[in-house]
Amino acid sequence: MSENLIEIKGVRHAYPTKSGSLPVLDGLELSVPEGGFAAVVGPSGCGKSTLTRLIAGLMKPDHGEVWLHGELVKGPKSTVGMAFQNPVLLEWRTILQNVMLPLEIVPTKLSKREQEDRARKLLALVGLEGFEEKRPSELSGGMRQRASLCRSIVHKPDVLILDEPFGALDAFTREDLWQTMHKVKAEEPFTGVLITHDLRESIFLADQVVVLSGRPAKTQYVMDVHLTGDRDIEHLYTPESAEALNILRHQIQIAQGRTEAEEPAK
Amino acid sequence: MTFRQILVPLSAIVLFGVLWEFLVWVNGWPNYVMASPSDLPPAYARYWELFLVMGWQTLWRTVVGLLLAIAFGIFLGMVMGFSRTMRDALYPLLVGFNAIPKATVVPIVALLFVGDHNFNTILIAFMISFFPIAVSVSIGLSTLEPEYRDILASLGASKTTIFWKIALPKTLPEFFGALKVAVTLAFIGTNLMEIVSPHGRGLGALFDSGKTNSDYPLMFAVLIALALMGIVLYYVVVALEKIFAGWAERSPSY
Numbered sequence: 001m002s003e004n005l006i007e008i009k010g011v012r013h014a015y016p017t018k019s020g021s022l023p024v025l026d027g028l029e030l031s032v033p034e035g036g037f038a039a040v041v042g043p044s045g046c047g048k049s050t051l052t053r054l055i056a057g058l059m060k061p062d063h064g065e066v067w068l069h070g071e072l073v074k075g076p077k078s079t080v081g082m083a084f085q086n087p088v089l090l091e092w093r094t095i096l097q098n099v100m101l102p103l104e105i106v107p108t109k110l111s112k113r114e115q116e117d118r119a120r121k122l123l124a125l126v127g128l129e130g131f132e133e134k135r136p137s138e139l140s141g142g143m144r145q146r147a148s149l150c151r152s153i154v155h156k157p158d159v160l161i162l163d164e165p166f167g168a169l170d171a172f173t174r175e176d177l178w179q180t181m182h183k184v185k186a187e188e189p190f191t192g193v194l195i196t197h198d199l200r201e202s203i204f205l206a207d208q209v210v211v212l213s214g215r216p217a218k219t220q221y222v223m224d225v226h227l228t229g230d231r232d233i234e235h236l237y238t239p240e241s242a243e244a245l246n247i248l249r250h251q252i253q254i255a256q257g258r259t260e261a262e263e264p265a266k
Numbered sequence: 267m268t269f270r271q272i273l274v275p276l277s278a279i280v281l282f283g284v285l286w287e288f289l290v291w292v293n294g295w296p297n298y299v300m301a302s303p304s305d306l307p308p309a310y311a312r313y314w315e316l317f318l319v320m321g322w323q324t325l326w327r328t329v330v331g332l333l334l335a336i337a338f339g340i341f342l343g344m345v346m347g348f349s350r351t352m353r354d355a356l357y358p359l360l361v362g363f364n365a366i367p368k369a370t371v372v373p374i375v376a377l378l379f380v381g382d383h384n385f386n387t388i389l390i391a392f393m394i395s396f397f398p399i400a401v402s403v404s405i406g407l408s409t410l411e412p413e414y415r416d417i418l419a420s421l422g423a424s425k426t427t428i429f430w431k432i433a434l435p436k437t438l439p440e441f442f443g444a445l446k447v448a449v450t451l452a453f454i455g456t457n458l459m460e461i462v463s464p465h466g467r468g469l470g471a472l473f474d475s476g477k478t479n480s481d482y483p484l485m486f487a488v489l490i491a492l493a494l495m496g497i498v499l500y501y502v503v504v505a506l507e508k509i510f511a512g513w514a515e516r517s518p519s520y
Contacts, residue, residue, distance in 0.1 A: 056420040092513040
């Protein structure tokens with residue numbers, strides 16, 4: 001196998017429905033090297049969430065292969081971390097206990113004490129110091145999402161899967177969390193796949209943006225992002241960002257099948 | 267519990283008693299039409315031994331029936347909550363069973379198991395109270411958002427682990443809501459059987475003997491005793507809910 005940590009080749013998948021099978025993915029390709037961070041964008045309903053479930057091993061594709069770390073994915077692996085748009089924190093646990101949840105499932109060499117220290121360290125990293133003993137219901141949406149992020153990386157997963165984690169947040173909170181993501185990635189390196197609807201988010205966070213076509217989704221376009229280094233929000237307003245966003249927006253329109261309709265002259 | 271939390275319900279009860287007494291006095295009802303609160307202490311004083319014995323019988327049968335309903339209700343709820351097929355198969359059956367007025371089942375059960383008075387009574391208390399528990403547990407489990415499952419399933423957790431760590435605790439608030447309904451229903455079941463069954467025991471039988479002897483103060487005294495037991499059992503459930511599902515109570519948001 002190649003040196004890519006995540007390798008998805010020719011994946012095809014369909015769901016059975018009342019009116020026959022509904023293909024959602026057809027010809028999906030995705031390669032993410034170790035330490036890479038890929039953002040996947042595409043029209044709504046194009047099977048992006050199916051993609052996350054495939055990588056996590058929660059389902060198997062009808063055709064094609066999903067490789068993680070040079071191993072064919074056959075079922076759930078404890079080397080994956082997931083965070084969703086809905087932070088799904090357990091209301092009956094404190095924030096600290098919520099973050100420690102994966103360590104109760106995944107085999108770990110850490111003692112209880114070390115596990116707790118690690119959870120506390122992560123919470124401090126995302127700015128939740130002092131909230132360890134609070135209940136999820138006492139936290140704002142953005143804070144809950146930060147806690148959810150800590151939970152997804154507490155067991156040092158090889159692959160972090162983020163399924164529109166910032167989708168339900170207001171614009172300011174979202175930009176705060178983007179910066180938190182950079183901080184987390186610097187301190188706790190991970191290989192990640194980010195599903196998003198937000199093109200600005202994709203070029204701000206990822207080093208590779210993958211555009212999926214409309215249903216059934218195939219990989220339509222891949223863009224390498226070179227906004228590397230110390231990214232801050234101002235980078236989104238440089239001419240090179242504007243150009244990247246323009247290209248992506250155009251690709252999305254093609255994916256939606258709208259370009260011809262809007263530009264009849266072509 | 268603060269002073270206010272005791273004082274407010276207590277004064278409401280006192281006010282209710284005063285209004286009741288006033289209503290009887292204003293209308294000049296003799297106590298074979300409607301007993302008044304002032305008739306109750308003499309009734310309790312005269313029959314206090316009977317009240318203790320019969321009250322205890324009603325209480326333990328109700329509690330045993332309720333415990334059976336909890337065990338069976340949770341089991342049925344789990345089966346229907348996890349399997350769509352079982353849900354489709356059992357729901358109509360269950361709704362139909364629940365729609366039958368239990369008062370009509372009482373004579374059938376009494377004839378089926380003649381003489382087994384304890385068993386009959388517990389059976390009716392159980393039959394009348396398991397339904398809300400089964401429905402609430404099944405709804406709680408079947409509406410569990412898939413992300414909750416995915417969080418643990420993606421780490422390779424087994425179905426049992428997911429049930430104990432997430433599904434069960436998440437269903438507790440619904441379960442306790444149903445249990446509050448089931449408590450009062452169980453009392454109805456116990457008393458139905460105690461009243462109808464010949465040579466019955468328990469507060470229901472005491473009520474029946476009050477009826478036969480035209481002892482109206484006794485009949486009302488039984489009703490109040492039942493109400494008191496219902497209140498006590500209800501608050502036991504509330505206390506358990508505070509312990510096991512207290513997290514579901516939101517503090518005022520800010």
